[in-house]
Structure formats: C-alpha cells, structure tokens
Amino acid sequence: MSQIPTKDQILAWIAENPALSAKRDIAKAFGIKGAARIDLKRVLKELEAEGHLQKRGKTFREAGALPPVTVLELLDPDRDGDLFAKPLEGRFEDAPRILFLPRPGEAAVGPGDRILGRLTKVEGQDHAYEARLIRRIGTGPRKLLGIFRAGSEGGRIVPIDKGSDKEWMVAPDLTGNAKDGELVEAEQAGPKNRLGLPRARVVQRLGDPSAPRAVSLIAIHQHGIPDEFPAEVLAEAERLKPAPLAKREDLRALPFVTIDPSDARDHDDACYAHPDDDPANPGGHVLWVAIADVAHYVTPGSATDREARARGNSTYFPDRVVPMLPERLSADLCSLHEGVARPVIAVRMVVDAEGGKRSHRFTRAMITSRASLSYEEVQAAQDGAPNDRCAALLDEVIAPLYAGYAALKTARAARQPLDLDLPERKIVLSDDGEVVSIALKERFDAHRLIEEFMVLANVAAAEELIRLRRPLLFRVHEEPSLEKLDALREVAQASGFTLAKGQVLHTRHLNRLLAQAEGTDFDELLNITTLRSMQQAYYAPENFGHFGLALRNYAHFTSPIRRYSDLIVHRALILGHGWGKDGLSPQDIEALEETAQHISETERRSMAAERDTTDRYLAAYLSERVGNEFPGRISGVTRFGLFVKLDETGADGLIPxxxxxxxFFHFDAASQTLMGSETGLTLGVGQRVTVRLAEAVPVTGGLMLELLSVDDKALPGGRAPRGKPLGRKGGAAKAKARAKATKEKRNVSRKRK
Known part of the structure; x- marks a missing residue:
C-alpha cells in the first residue's frame, strides 16, 4: 500500500493492535516504505499534538489508555474477594479499574505485590481492564495498622482497615513487647503463605486505640503522613530572622486586616479595599490581597524546602494539624500577626462596578496587619452589631471590603461557577478529646468575601505568569467524564429532575439542575451526587482550565504556608519580576512535572486521612446509640449492599x-438499583429510608445499618436472619429478567415523552 493511511485508519489499527504500535509496525501493516515513512511520521506527530495519541518510548497508544503490558500494584481484595490492581505508570485523574485474574497453578501473589501484567480492555463491566500475570516484580514489606491480641505463642494482629477481616500471626520473638489491646504498626514477616494466616512483626507500639486522640494518630500512620520534623529542619527554622524592608515596597500604612476562623493559629493572607478614584472606572474598586512571603524563608534546595515538598501540604484533623512548615515559620515568621511588620507578596487589583478585573499589579512588599479578625465578628459588624475592635474599622476597612465583594458577587453570577450547597459538619471535641457534638458549620458572607478575593488573586497570579512566560503550576479541574455524567443523569431522573443530553457541558447546566432540586427532599442528594460526578482537581505545568470555577487561567497563590504549589507560584513571580535570588531555580523548573504529580498525590493522601478520621470520630460518637433508629437517604448502591447517609450527622453507613x-437482589449498575427477585422491591439512590444502627466500630470508622422502611413504607415480606445466605435457586435469573423488563419499560416511557 503506497498511500498514507488516514488518521482514523491509524487510530483504528492501534486500538485493535496495542502490542504492534511502533512506527515500524504501523508502516509494515499499511505497506509503507522508503520516503513515505516521513509522511507517516508527520501524521503520527499530528495525532500526538491533537491529543489522540500518547507516545511512550518508540510506541504509540490511545490517549488515556494503558499499554498492553504494564507494571501494576495489587490492592486489597474487595468484599467479593476479587483482586484489583492500580497502574504504577502514568498519571490518572481517575485510575482505570483493573481486575486481576490469576491462572490455576500460578505463583501466589497478593495485596501489595508489584507485577508485570498483560492487560486486556473489556467493555460492559464495572472494570476497564483485566490483567494476567507475566511475572512478579516484588515489593517491600507490607505495612499494616491493627490491634495486637496476645496469645500463648506470640499473638495476632487484627487490622483496623474497613472491610479487612484477615488476621496476621505474630511469632513470640516478633511482638516488640506489645501488650494485649494495643494499637501497633507492623510489617509482613517472611514470604506469603498460600495456606494459613500471613505473618507479621510489630515495628512500633502506638498505645491505646480507644484513647480520644488516637483517632488522628491512626490516620497519620495508616496513610504515611510525616508528622515529625527532622532535627536539621527544626534547627534551620530556628536560625531564621525576620525579613528586613530592604528593597520591598512599604505598604505598612495601608489598613490590611486578616479574616480567619476564630481558632486559627496562622494568618497567611490579608486584604484591604477602597473605592477607585479613577473617573474612567465609575463605581469601581481597588482590591489588595497580601500573602505571606514564605519564599523568603524557604529557599530552593534547603532542608526545609525538601521537607515541605515531601509533605506537599498541611493536613487538618479535628484535634490537631500536621503542618507543612515548622511552627517557627507557620505560626511566627510567616504569619501576618496583628501589629507586626511582615514580608508579603501582594497584588493590587482594579475591578469595575460589575466585578470585572481591569488590571492588576504584583509587588514584593512589607505590611502591618491592622487587626486579626474572625469571620463571626466581621459579619456581626457588617450586620450592624460591631464589637469595639470592629467599630473602629467599620467605615475605613470593613464596609469597603463588602462593597468590593458585592461587585465580585455580580461577576460570579455572570460567570456561573458550580454552585454546590453542601452543609459542612464540624466535629466538636471536649478538652480531653471526646466527641461532644456534630454541628453544622455556619457560612457567612464574610467567608464568601475572602473566598472571592482569593479566587481573583489566584487568577491574577496565573495571568501574570502567563504574561511573563514563566513556568508555573496551574490548578487544573477538568470537566466530568461521560460515564459520570450519565450516572448523575440517572440519579436526577430517578429524583424527578432532568439534565439535558447532547450539549457542551457548562457549569450553568449543572447549576440549573441544582436549582430544580433546591428546597426539595432531594436537595442534598443532588448536591452530593453532582460533587461525586466531578473530576478531582490536580496540579500541572500545563493549563487545562478550571471547570468548577468556570475559569480559563487559575493557579494557587494564596496559601504558601500550607500548600507547596503556592510556594512554587511565589517563586515563579520572584523569578519573573527579578525580585531576588530566591525565585524558581533551574532544579525547580526541571522537576516541575514530577512536583505536580507528587503534590497532587499528597493532597489526596491528606484528604483520605481527614475523611477516615472523620468517619472514626462519627463512629465513636454513634457507638453509644447502637440500636437506635435514624432517618436517612440512600446515597450509594453496590452489588454488596446500600450506603445510607444519616440526616442527623451526615455519617455514611452500610446496609449489607x-x-x-x-x-435474591439483582444489581443494575446503569440505574444504580437493587431489585428483589420475589417481591420486586427496588432500592435506588435518593430514596428516603429509616434504618437501625446495628454496629459502630470507632477503630475502623465502620457503621453497619439495618433497613426498616423505604419511603415511609415497611419492607414487603419477611426479613432474613443476619448472616444467612439470601439467594434462592433461580432467584438471580428472575431478578435479572425483572430488572431488564423494568429498564426497557422506563426507556420506552422516556422516548414517548
């Protein structure tokens, strides 16, 4: 074949022959020889530039697809005993699910093992690939957290992970002197046994697992979050001195204030606003945002910098904070304390009467915060009840800030970012760490004011570095996948609402859906489901925009005390403006892609640890109410049961x-329902239920529930004793047929509409 194949033909070949996707394989397949190979190379480069292909070494593959042979790490078995794996090559916003299928007689592998696997793409399953073992690569000793149970010959460790019921044996000489009932960190000892319990050695004793403040400690160890600073880092921080004015712009006369939670220990952002006196901008405002100049103290390649990068971000628990920077920096030198001169990188932004940004200017400066205020007292002052401190600041500082916010609110309404309304629950602890209550956090306009000022400053930082043509880390939030949108559409339709198909998705479409649900019983459910349909945000040197905020250019600039990404942006601004030798280094620039991936992972690690801690505190709070009945709503459906979100606390529990x-209950993944084979009872996302709390396990955070009623109606038929098999002969076939008929009926009904 002498003619160069079309792009569609090349893409089709690669999709059908992933193992034969090198340029020479493609040339051979289409009979391309000699000089024609140059044209083939050009077409392949175009496909790569257009985002249809990714190049890996000398081979090409579909964008977003995994290579046919790749390195995998095996995960813990799911509730059905299936082993899944995660790819260790490439970066994925949502890593594809890979089901591992062992062959009879193969070498035994298990969770934590790394393997070289051969992948096969599958359709119509709840996983995207199936993997077969080529060879085991190996792994370090597997770590686990658990409760040590002493025995006559050593002891056992009961893991604290949800869904993990496999115990580990500990030999007498490997107990580490652990006492019965203690929380311990252990690692795998010796090779895996194909028969019997796996073996472990205790490497650290962590104390009483029921102690109130052990909850966050468990999450810290379980997720591998560094919580102790090396002596070298602490010594380096102690040697630092306050920054001088030097060549900084002196802004100490401007009445900046910080506005934070009442219990905040550090203050990394301050703001100030006043009307714009430019006749060309009637009704406009000048908005200042000043951010702690962390880059002055944390210089590239220093011990503190290496530790901050390793941590990636601070992690927040109800009883403690694991900071990214030592306290000498986070709570002292880099904190914009009231009445103390502090170095900052500030941005002056001019907006028009409708909140549109007309211009911005960045400067490396020195400010003195006029006051450290809380959200509550600022809002009270704006509402007409100022305390003594705020009364003195009302006309000069607070009123202009709210006037500027009013303009930004107008711009926000026109832009229509995703407008989720998710009540945030705050765990209130006593002085000794016991859960006192689960309260809803109050949201004031003071919160939204600071958020809008910070968003505008982040936009200005991204635009400034694009203008200066300096490398940076963007905050990227891509639009939802088609699969997630379809799942959201199913929930919306089941709740009586619509999300139109066949259009380019914008946040205004999702806001319209949320507005339909506002004030109904499905309000919180649609907000939660919409949130779950979103892609996770991440950091990248390339700019792919921020879907949720409906912004083209966005970077994190406003929190360098607690996020390494913001420190990178500060250094890029210093380099771009030539403000000093502490800007972005050549090593920073070279490692930008790697840094982006690393801090995206540390952010997710912190989120998982914070979520697990919240679950454990909620389980501890509810453990004294086992047997009580609670109203809730089905928030998730799986083949092994239902997840229910309880109205009172927002806790999620499982109905097995x-x-x-x-x-027998048939699971329909498309409609997110379970259907009974005999009664036809259909259980789906969004339904109101009443449940009984059957079990609450604080050490794992697990809640087990029993279903009592659905939509205020008692369940049809009898209930099976707990733990007994439920299936009947032929039940699966009946349920599947009934579910199929119901689905077809629903589709016909939709088409008629």
Missing part, C-alpha cells in the same frame, strides 16, 4: 445485602 431479605 445479606440483611435485606431472603430473596
């Missing part, structure tokens, strides 16, 4: 499928 009744 074995407790639903004696009949």
């Amino acid at each position: 499928i074995r407790t639903l009744g004696r009949e």
Whole structure:
C-alpha cells in the first residue's frame, strides 16, 4: 500500500493492535516504505499534538489508555474477594479499574505485590481492564495498622482497615513487647503463605486505640503522613530572622486586616479595599490581597524546602494539624500577626462596578496587619452589631471590603461557577478529646468575601505568569467524564429532575439542575451526587482550565504556608519580576512535572486521612446509640449492599445485602438499583429510608445499618436472619429478567415523552 493511511485508519489499527504500535509496525501493516515513512511520521506527530495519541518510548497508544503490558500494584481484595490492581505508570485523574485474574497453578501473589501484567480492555463491566500475570516484580514489606491480641505463642494482629477481616500471626520473638489491646504498626514477616494466616512483626507500639486522640494518630500512620520534623529542619527554622524592608515596597500604612476562623493559629493572607478614584472606572474598586512571603524563608534546595515538598501540604484533623512548615515559620515568621511588620507578596487589583478585573499589579512588599479578625465578628459588624475592635474599622476597612465583594458577587453570577450547597459538619471535641457534638458549620458572607478575593488573586497570579512566560503550576479541574455524567443523569431522573443530553457541558447546566432540586427532599442528594460526578482537581505545568470555577487561567497563590504549589507560584513571580535570588531555580523548573504529580498525590493522601478520621470520630460518637433508629437517604448502591447517609450527622453507613431479605437482589449498575427477585422491591439512590444502627466500630470508622422502611413504607415480606445466605435457586435469573423488563419499560416511557 503506497498511500498514507488516514488518521482514523491509524487510530483504528492501534486500538485493535496495542502490542504492534511502533512506527515500524504501523508502516509494515499499511505497506509503507522508503520516503513515505516521513509522511507517516508527520501524521503520527499530528495525532500526538491533537491529543489522540500518547507516545511512550518508540510506541504509540490511545490517549488515556494503558499499554498492553504494564507494571501494576495489587490492592486489597474487595468484599467479593476479587483482586484489583492500580497502574504504577502514568498519571490518572481517575485510575482505570483493573481486575486481576490469576491462572490455576500460578505463583501466589497478593495485596501489595508489584507485577508485570498483560492487560486486556473489556467493555460492559464495572472494570476497564483485566490483567494476567507475566511475572512478579516484588515489593517491600507490607505495612499494616491493627490491634495486637496476645496469645500463648506470640499473638495476632487484627487490622483496623474497613472491610479487612484477615488476621496476621505474630511469632513470640516478633511482638516488640506489645501488650494485649494495643494499637501497633507492623510489617509482613517472611514470604506469603498460600495456606494459613500471613505473618507479621510489630515495628512500633502506638498505645491505646480507644484513647480520644488516637483517632488522628491512626490516620497519620495508616496513610504515611510525616508528622515529625527532622532535627536539621527544626534547627534551620530556628536560625531564621525576620525579613528586613530592604528593597520591598512599604505598604505598612495601608489598613490590611486578616479574616480567619476564630481558632486559627496562622494568618497567611490579608486584604484591604477602597473605592477607585479613577473617573474612567465609575463605581469601581481597588482590591489588595497580601500573602505571606514564605519564599523568603524557604529557599530552593534547603532542608526545609525538601521537607515541605515531601509533605506537599498541611493536613487538618479535628484535634490537631500536621503542618507543612515548622511552627517557627507557620505560626511566627510567616504569619501576618496583628501589629507586626511582615514580608508579603501582594497584588493590587482594579475591578469595575460589575466585578470585572481591569488590571492588576504584583509587588514584593512589607505590611502591618491592622487587626486579626474572625469571620463571626466581621459579619456581626457588617450586620450592624460591631464589637469595639470592629467599630473602629467599620467605615475605613470593613464596609469597603463588602462593597468590593458585592461587585465580585455580580461577576460570579455572570460567570456561573458550580454552585454546590453542601452543609459542612464540624466535629466538636471536649478538652480531653471526646466527641461532644456534630454541628453544622455556619457560612457567612464574610467567608464568601475572602473566598472571592482569593479566587481573583489566584487568577491574577496565573495571568501574570502567563504574561511573563514563566513556568508555573496551574490548578487544573477538568470537566466530568461521560460515564459520570450519565450516572448523575440517572440519579436526577430517578429524583424527578432532568439534565439535558447532547450539549457542551457548562457549569450553568449543572447549576440549573441544582436549582430544580433546591428546597426539595432531594436537595442534598443532588448536591452530593453532582460533587461525586466531578473530576478531582490536580496540579500541572500545563493549563487545562478550571471547570468548577468556570475559569480559563487559575493557579494557587494564596496559601504558601500550607500548600507547596503556592510556594512554587511565589517563586515563579520572584523569578519573573527579578525580585531576588530566591525565585524558581533551574532544579525547580526541571522537576516541575514530577512536583505536580507528587503534590497532587499528597493532597489526596491528606484528604483520605481527614475523611477516615472523620468517619472514626462519627463512629465513636454513634457507638453509644447502637440500636437506635435514624432517618436517612440512600446515597450509594453496590452489588454488596446500600450506603445510607444519616440526616442527623451526615455519617455514611452500610446496609449489607445479606440483611435485606431472603430473596435474591439483582444489581443494575446503569440505574444504580437493587431489585428483589420475589417481591420486586427496588432500592435506588435518593430514596428516603429509616434504618437501625446495628454496629459502630470507632477503630475502623465502620457503621453497619439495618433497613426498616423505604419511603415511609415497611419492607414487603419477611426479613432474613443476619448472616444467612439470601439467594434462592433461580432467584438471580428472575431478578435479572425483572430488572431488564423494568429498564426497557422506563426507556420506552422516556422516548414517548
């Protein structure tokens, strides 16, 4: 074949022959020889530039697809005993699910093992690939957290992870002197046994697992979050001195204030606003945002810099904070304390009467905060009840800030970022760490004011570095996948609302859906489901925009005390403006892609640790109410049961499928429902339920529930005793047929509409 194949033909070949995707394989397949190979190379480069292909070494593959042979790490078995794996090559916003299928007689592998696997793409399953073992690569000793149970010959460790019921044996000489009932960190000892329990050695004793403040300690160890600073870092921080004015712009006369939670220990952002006196901008405002100049103290390549990068961000728990920077920096030198001169990188932004940004200017400066205020007292002052401190600042500082916010609110309404309304619950602890209550956090306009000022400053930072043509880390939030949108559409339709198909998705479409649900029983459910449909945000040197905020250019600039990404942006601004030798280094620039991936992962690590801690505190709070009944709503459906979000606390609990009744329940992934084979009972996302709390385990954070009623109606038929098998002969076939008929009926009904 002498003619160069079309792009569609090349893409089709690579999709059908992933193992034969090098340029020479493609040339051979289409009979391309000699000089024609140059044209083929050009077409392949165009496909790569257009985002249709990714090049890996000498081979090409579909964008977003995994290579046919790749390195995998095996995960813990799911509730059905299936082993899944995660790819260790490439970066994925949502890593594809890979089901590992062992062959009979193969070498035994298990969770934590790294393997070289051969992948096969599959369709119509709840996983995207199936993997077969080529060879085991190996792994370091597997770590685990658990409760040590002493025995006559050593002891056992009961893991604290949810869904993990496999115990580990500990030999007498490997107990580390752990006492019965203690929380311990352990690692795998010796090779895996194909028969019997795995073996472990205790490497650290962590104390009483029921101690109130052990909850966050468990999450810190479980997720591998560094919580102790090396002596070298602490010594380096102690040697630092306050920054001089030097060549900085002197802004100490401007009445900047910080506005933070009442219990905040550090203050990394301050703001100030006043009307714009430019006749060309009637009704406009000048908005100042000043951010602590962390880059002055944390210089590239220093011990503190290496530790901050390793941590990636601070992690927040109800009882403690694991900071990114030592306290000498986070709570002292870099904190914009009231009445103390502090170095900052500030941005002066001019907006028009409708909140549109007309211009901005960055400067390396020195400020003195006029006051450290809380959200509550600022809002009270704006509402007409100022305390003594705020009364003195009301006309000069607070009123202009709210006037500037009013303009930004107008611009926000026109831009229509995603407008989720998710009540945030705050865990209130006593002085000794016991859970006192679960309270809803109050949201004031003072919170939204600071958020809008910070968003505008972040936009200005991204635009400034684009103008200066300096490398930076963007905050990227891509639009939802088609699969997630379809799942959201199913929930919306089941709740009586619509999300139109066949259009380019904008946040205004999602806001319209949320507005439909506002004030109804489905309000919180649609907000939660919409949030779950979103892609996770991440950091990248390339700019792919921020879907949720409806912004083209966005970077994190406003929190360098607690996020390494912001420190990178500060250094880029210093380099771009020639403000000093502490800007972005050549090593920083060279490692930008790697840094982006690393801090995206540390952010997710912190989120998981914070979520697990919240679950454990909620379980501890509810453990004294086992047997009580609670109203809630089905928030998730799986083949092993239902997840229910309780109205009172927002806690999520599981109703195991074995407790639903004696009949077989068919799981329909498309409609997110379980259907009974005998009664036809259909359980789906969004339904109101009443449940009984059957079990609450603080050490794992697990809640087990029993279903009592659905939509205020008692369950049809009898209930199966707990733990008994539920399936009946032929039940699966009946349920599947019934579910299919119901689905077809629903589709016909939709088409008629």
